[in-house]
Amino acid sequence: MKYIxxxxxxxxxxxANGIHCGIRKNKDKLDLALIVSDIKATxxxxxxxxxxxxxxxxxxxxxxxxxxxxxxxxNSGNANTCNENGLEVAKAMCDLTAKGLNIDSLDxxxxxxxxxxxxxxxxxxxxxxxxxxxxxxxxxxxxAQKAIMTTxxxxxxxxxxxxxxxxxxxxxGIAKGSGMIxxxxxxxxxxxxxxxxxxxxxxxxxxxxxxxxxxNMVSVDQDTSTNDMVSILANGMAGNNxxxxxxxxxxxxxxxxxxxxxxxSKLIAKDGEGATKIIECQVTGAKNKCTARDIxxxxxxSNLVKTAMFGADANWGRVLCAIGYAKYKTDVNKVDLxxxxxxxxxxxxxxxxxxxxxxxxxxEILSQDEITIKVxxxxxxxxxxxxxxxxxxxxxxxxxxxxx
Numbered sequence: 516m517k518y519i520x521x522x523x524x525x526x527x528x529x530x531a532n533g534i535h536c537g538i539r540k541n542k543d544k545l546d547l548a549l550i551v552s553d554i555k556a557t558x559x560x561x562x563x564x565x566x567x568x569x570x571x572x573x574x575x576x577x578x579x580x581x582x583x584x585x586x587x588x589x590n591s592g593n594a595n596t597c598n599e600n601g602l603e604v605a606k607a608m609c610d611l612t613a614k615g616l617n618i619d620s621l622d623x624x625x626x627x628x629x630x631x632x633x634x635x636x637x638x639x640x641x642x643x644x645x646x647x648x649x650x651x652x653x654x655x656x657x658x659a660q661k662a663i664m665t666t667x668x669x670x671x672x673x674x675x676x677x678x679x680x681x682x683x684x685x686x687x688g689i690a691k692g693s694g695m696i697x698x699x700x701x702x703x704x705x706x707x708x709x710x711x712x713x714x715x716x717x718x719x720x721x722x723x724x725x726x727x728x729x730x731n732m733v734s735v736d737q738d739t740s741t742n743d744m745v746s747i748l749a750n751g752m753a754g755n756n757x758x759x760x761x762x763x764x765x766x767x768x769x770x771x772x773x774x775x776x777x778x779x780s781k782l783i784a785k786d787g788e789g790a791t792k793i794i795e796c797q798v799t800g801a802k803n804k805c806t807a808r809d810i811x812x813x814x815x816x817s818n819l820v821k822t823a824m825f826g827a828d829a830n831w832g833r834v835l836c837a838i839g840y841a842k843y844k845t846d847v848n849k850v851d852l853x854x855x856x857x858x859x860x861x862x863x864x865x866x867x868x869x870x871x872x873x874x875x876x877x878x879e880i881l882s883q884d885e886i887t888i889k890v891x892x893x894x895x896x897x898x899x900x901x902x903x904x905x906x907x908x909x910x911x912x913x914x915x916x917x918x919x
Contacts, residue, residue: 516771518778522672524656525687526710527752528553532650533662536643538635539592547640548662549612549647550587550706555622556750558584559719561726563743569594570601571625572744574609578621582715584748585622587706588612589663591691593635595627596741600634607637615648624746628691628704629665631741656689663691663704666913671782677771679764680755684711686771690779692735692786705730705745705779711768712751713758721769722747729776732808732901734816735787784902785885789909792884794824796901800892806843807892807899813841814888815903824886825905829854829877831863834888849893856883 524531531550538546558579562572578584588608595601605625613620627635650658660670674687692703713721722745730745751757758764785793796814801807814820817837823830831852839847852864858880861872880886 516675516677516774518774519674519676519685521674521687522656522660523550523687523689523706523708524653525674526685526708526750528710528750529687529708530651530653531656531659532647532652533655533658533660534643534647534650536647537639538590544592545658545662546590546592547643547647548589548659549651550659550708551616551651552585552708552748552750554750554752555583555585556748557582557713557715557718558624558746558748559715559722560624560744560746561722563741565741565743567596567741569596569627569742570598570605571595571627572742573602574605575624575626575744575746578609578623583622584624585618586612586616587624587626587746587748589626589628589704589706590640591663591665592629593627593633594629594631594742595635597632598634604635604637608640611637611641611644615644626704626742626744626746628663628742660689663689665691666788667691667786669782669786671779671786673775673778675771675774677767679711679753679767682753682755684753684755684771685709686711686775688775688779690783692783703743703783705776707745707747707775709747709749710751710753711749711758712753712755713749713768717758717761717765718747718749721765721772725769725772725776727808728899729773729780732812732899733780733783734812734901734903735784735790780902784904787904788913789907790904791907792824792886792905794821794886794888794903794905796888796890796903797898798890798892798900799898800894801845801897801899802895804897804899806845807897808901809843810838810841810845810890810892811899811901813837814890815901818906821903821906824881825907827878827881829861829863829872829874829881831869834890835864835867838890845892845894851891851893853889854880855887855889856880856885858883
């Protein structure tokens with residue numbers, strides 16, 4: 516398996532485009548994206564567990580209940596959430612897309628991201644559809660990526676190639692997410708494409724199992740969005756034999772999917788609103804997987820840990836505190852703790868007690884833009900990694916006037 520260029524249009528048979536249609540006031544900001552497969556594809560999606568859900572989620576669930584889709588339409592700048600006519604607008608977006616592509620509207624996945632509680636006028640989307648469709652190409656995948664961004668500062672795109680049945684297969688993906696990131700199923704918005712032939716049932720199984728260790732292990736600010744959704748299209752154009760049972764080929768597909776989603780997860784954490792550093796908490800030696808996941812995420816969610824990382828302060832007691840209030844318990848008297856970056860490693864705790872360490876060296880290690888918090892629980896063989904970022908002054912600035 517290897518990383519390749521191309522993102523969502525790297526797999527065979529996919530095209531994309533992004534334009535500014537007028538939803539966002541800033542004309543320099545693209546606000547409408549379209550991703551299309553040349554043929555109908557199997558599909559699977561996972562959605563937010565927030566009780567307040569964006570209208571597009573309900574329409575997408577209904578459209579894809581047969582396990583197939585061919586296109587994804589997404590706007591930014593308006594979440595189409597808590598709107599009286601939200602379902603009508605989301606359905607209209609599907610109808611406009613279907614008409615432009617000459618496909619069935621039930622084969623369209625719809626998504627929206629942006630401000631919650633503002634009415635979404637569908638007329639700019641209607642006016643921009645012709646231009647959006649005409650610009651579909653393999654090379655315009657980058658424009659689709661830009662069109663789904665809100666407060667994102669970097670593009671989040673990745674693709675991986677691998678072999679199944681002696682056929683070269685590809686999975687590509689894009690994501691948006693910078694704030695309101697604390698997923699309870701997946702995170703923010705992510706769209707994934709692949710030319711692998713796989714049944715919709717196994718596609719959903721692979722996606723549900725994957726997000727537990729990727730998107731669900733990301734947190735920026737402990738806020739679960741109303742519009743979180745991850746959707747994947749698999750058109751089978753790589754030519755492999757259909758994956759319709761669990762086995763070697765299914766496991767190969769899952770490994771490739773993990774490379775894509777884990778890379779996107781890291782990019783989301785790195786691009787946290789106002790963030791200056793990405794933080795990974797690697798937990799090893801847990802008695803079970805649930806404990807490892809829970810403790811690693813508890814650490815990266817701690818505001819006190821996040822601010823300590825911002826200040827390059829090796830205040831390791833905050834990490835132990837976060838371990839202590841995690842849902843799944845462990846013996847804190849067995850915990851070893853280290854801080855690691857490209858500047859080196861400093862061991863700060865052994866068996867739950869502090870070690871003497873060089874504060875100057877620790878400051879240098881924690882001043883880097885990528886930091887690993889290594890937690891060894893010494894209680895078992897399970898492990899997990901969570902992805903987060905530091906908490907800075909700019910997070911408050913960005914969110915203090917986000918709407919206005």
